[in-house]
Amino acid sequence: MKVLVIGNGGREDALCRTIAKSSKVKELFCLPGNGGTAKFAVNVAKNPLDVDEVCAFVAEKAIDLTVIGPEGPLAVGLSDALRAQGCKVFAPSKAAAEIESSKELAKKIMLKYNIPTADYQAFSKADEAKAYIKDRSCPIVIKADGLAAGKGVIVAETKEQANAAISDMLENKAFGIAGSRVVIEEFLAGEEVSILAFIDGEKIVPMVSAQDHKRIFDGDKGPNTGGMGAYSPAPVYTQEIAARVEKEILQPIAKALVAEGRYYQGVIYAGLMITADGPKVVEFNARFGDPEAQAVLPRLDSDLVDIMQAVLDGTLQEQDIKWNEDASVCVVMVSGGYPGSYEKGKLISGTRLAEEEGAVVYHAGTDLRYGEYFTAGGRVLGVCALGKTIAEAVEAAYKAVEKIEFDGQYYRKDIAYRALNR
Ligand code: AMP
Numbered sequence: 001m002k003v004l005v006i007g008n009g010g011r012e013d014a015l016c017r018t019i020a021k022s023s024k025v026k027e028l029f030c031l032p033g034n035g036g037t038a039k040f041a042v043n044v045a046k047n048p049l050d051v052d053e054v055c056a057f058v059a060e061k062a063i064d065l066t067v068i069g070p071e072g073p074l075a076v077g078l079s080d081a082l083r084a085q086g087c088k089v090f091a092p093s094k095a096a097a098e099i100e101s102s103k104e105l106a107k108k109i110m111l112k113y114n115i116p117t118a119d120y121q122a123f124s125k126a127d128e129a130k131a132y133i134k135d136r137s138c139p140i141v142i143k144a145d146g147l148a149a150g151k152g153v154i155v156a157e158t159k160e161q162a163n164a165a166i167s168d169m170l171e172n173k174a175f176g177i178a179g180s181r182v183v184i185e186e187f188l189a190g191e192e193v194s195i196l197a198f199i200d201g202e203k204i205v206p207m208v209s210a211q212d213h214k215r216i217f218d219g220d221k222g223p224n225t226g227g228m229g230a231y232s233p234a235p236v237y238t239q240e241i242a243a244r245v246e247k248e249i250l251q252p253i254a255k256a257l258v259a260e261g262r263y264y265q266g267v268i269y270a271g272l273m274i275t276a277d278g279p280k281v282v283e284f285n286a287r288f289g290d291p292e293a294q295a296v297l298p299r300l301d302s303d304l305v306d307i308m309q310a311v312l313d314g315t316l317q318e319q320d321i322k323w324n325e326d327a328s329v330c331v332v333m334v335s336g337g338y339p340g341s342y343e344k345g346k347l348i349s350g351t352r353l354a355e356e357e358g359a360v361v362y363h364a365g366t367d368l369r370y371g372e373y374f375t376a377g378g379r380v381l382g383v384c385a386l387g388k389t390i391a392e393a394v395e396a397a398y399k400a401v402e403k404i405e406f407d408g409q410y411y412r413k414d415i416a417y418r419a420l421n422r
């Protein structure tokens with residue numbers, strides 16, 4: 001088979017490595033890819049948001065299966081265009097992916113189908129939004145309706161912060177068109193967990209659990225990022241919670257999407273808060289999480305390409321998907337300044353030494369030039385290790401991180417702290 005992975009983050013490096021292990025794959029491409037994917041795939045220097053260009057490449061190379069990693073290409077209709085030319089695509093349609101690209105739509109669907117989530121209201125006018133929060137309590141959550149790379153959510157501790165966030169999004173257009181409408185949400189207290197699931201219409205099969213670390217600083221302080229680290233499994237996700245999530249959230253959302261004419265194939269990501277009243281949805285994403293994929297995929301013992309094909313062939317439920325019992329931890333190393341502005345082009349050293357420690361170093365924002373890796377983005381590397389316990393995996397991951405160096409590097413020192421503190 002010839003397989004194409006779309007994207008250039010750590011998630012896509014993890015997808016490429018996992019797909020490359022399949023005996024069915026004869027050729028693997030990554031568009032555009034990064035310094036890490038170049039080891040397992042042929043990088044294709046094209047724009048993943050240019051639908052015509054990608055479609056032409058897929059036709060020219062006679063690609064058998066296209067796997068779309070990030071949300072951007074979904075939102076511009078890449079999966080629909082590829083399907084229209086008869087290609088197999090492991091990713092939801094644009095209409096199905098709106099569960100991520102419009103937070104308001106996601107909220108409406110959850111309300112209509114009784115899927116537990118925070119109370120909300122949506123606004124386009126700043127004065128109306130500010131009037132609404134006057135008699136709400138803090139903290140309160142202000143979200144840009146559209147796609148904002150995980151950065152469009154402000155958890156406001158005070159009304160002043162909430163008003164400032166509303167002004168920023170609706171008046172100053174801090175997130176451009178993505179923030180021209182805001183969703184204002186009740187704050188949910190609890191511990192978060194990410195559940196990724198394979199889905200084909202009403203059939204939905206969850207993967208092992210993971211927990212992300214969205215804030216930039218230790219102890220979950222500072223602004224939200226795309227994700228600073230992840231681990232799997234998340235102990236907060238007990239069997240009892242898992243059973244509730246399947247019954248109250250996963251099966252209902254799969255059914256709801258079919259009923260709404262948004263038939264969904266691929267991976268759906270449920271970001272959940274485990275509250276005192278049970279699990280509630282914080283968000284849905286239309287893809288693997290990043291860095292959750294880097295923590296979850298190393299625990300998959302089955303062939304990922306078989307599962308993807310089963311999703312597309314309507315046989316997902318006949319697949320016996322096997323996961324190993326290891327714990328997995330992924331520490332993300334970022335460029336100094338991220339999630340704000342940062343410099344690129346810094347030489348990265350030590351990735352080989354880190355891998356000799358037994359870790360897997362997933363590349364996110366890197367370039368390979370003259371045999372050396374250079375930083376090329378905010379999130380640079382995801383250093384992942386397995387262990388018999390989370391504590392073992394944490395120790396191994398940080399031992400490997402210490403081997404790596406680049407100018408201005410930053411990483412959180414407390415990945416998996418919630419699991420370790422239990
Ligand atoms: P989202 O992009 O919607 O996942 O939001 C990013 C992060 O903001 C989440 O992972 C949570 O940590 C936090 N967050 C979002 N919505 C809420 C909420 N209603 N209550 C508490 N925290 C939230």
Ligand code: GLY
Nearest residue numbers: 212227289290291
């Ligand atoms: N790690 C959060 C996300 O992928 O959206």
